[in-house]
Amino acid sequence: MATVCQIWRPDRGRCLKSYGIIAVLFMDLMLQCVNGSLSTTNVETHYTRDGPLITSPVVPAAASVFPADEDTSKCPSGGLCHRLPADCIQCDYHLKCTYGKPTLFTCRPKKGVHCIGESGQQQTNFSLNITCQFCWQLDPSQYRCTNSTNCMTVSCPRKRYNATCDVLDHVHCLGRRRFLKRLFCNWTGGYKWSTALALSITLGGFGADRFYLGQWREGLGKLFSFGGLGIWTLIDVLLIGVGYVGPADGSLYI
Known part of the structure; x- marks a missing residue:
């Protein structure tokens, strides 16, 4: 019977080592990409003794940036700064606050709006005490929603509709002041x-x-x-x- 002998080649182990190094480098690159995508989260919630703490390294653009051509003709001028409607001021909202707790935010009136402080002097920057919560978390009495007359109120289970809600002018909150909500059908045609x-x-x-x-x-x-x-x-x-x-x-x- 013939004996089959395999001759060991020195360069064979070297090739396997090179392929192993390439595979390790590729795995490291993939892990860095995954970690980078996970680290772009805007909002992080931590829990403290007083309640959940909302933190974010990035300030949402919708909360602090307003269009340059926004109409401010309905904004009163010459009054107290902290009494201005929310649509007449621009605040640097940050999310490093405890939910439901009052937090001081730095605000300034929009272009063309003038206001004064408690001392009677005109102010360009002032502090405003706002409860740390998003607009969609407000009490229903603090915003108004559209009402649909195309859904059945008398049904089982009760039907819902998509409503567009706007926060009242004097109410301050974080995030967008117009949002969507699913509400129960609740309208009347005048029948007693x-x-x-x-x-x-x-x-x-x-x-x-x-x-x-x-x-x-x-x-x-x-x-x-x-x-x-x-x-x-x-x-x-x-x-x-x-x-x-x-x-x-x-x-x-x-």
């Missing part, structure tokens, strides 16, 4: 629950309650069936009484 219930009890056999609510087909059905021989009338009294049957346009009762 008491009127619908009274018509259901008195004239329900003739479909008056259904006609009042805009449900013409059900009203005609009750009219020609004499209220379903009284059974449909009793059922409608219960359904309208508990609010299960509402206006045909999907709005709420007044």
Whole structure:
């Protein structure tokens, strides 16, 4: 039997070593790219004894930069600086603050707006005490949202719609002052629950309650069936009484 002998070559180990060095360098380059992408996060949250601490090495451009041609004709001039509306001042908002805690921010009136301090002298820079929270975290009483009349309020489960909300002028907050929110359908077409219930009890056999609510087909059905021989009338009294049957346009009762 012939013996197969493999001759060891000195340069074979050297080639493997070179390939290993190249592979290590490639892995190191990939790790640096991943670490760089992870380190670009704008907002970091740390928790302290007083609550979550919002920190950021970068100030969002939307919070501190305003268009140069923004209209300031509605901004009052000559009043106290800290009483100016939020759209009339420019603040250097930073996110190194504890959520829900008052924080001092350096602000200045916009171009063309003049204000004075407590001493009566005109100021170009002043400090403003603002609660550390974003605009979308405000209480609903501090902003106004658009209302949709194209969604059904009487439905199970309750439906929502996309609303555009604007913060009130005198309220100061971090981030964009216009934001989107998902709200429950909540609008009325002027129908009164008491009127619908009274018509259901008195004239329900003739479909008056259904006609009042805009449900013409059900009203005609009750009219020609004499209220379903009284059974449909009793059922409608219960359904309208508990609010299960509402206006045909999907709005709420007044």
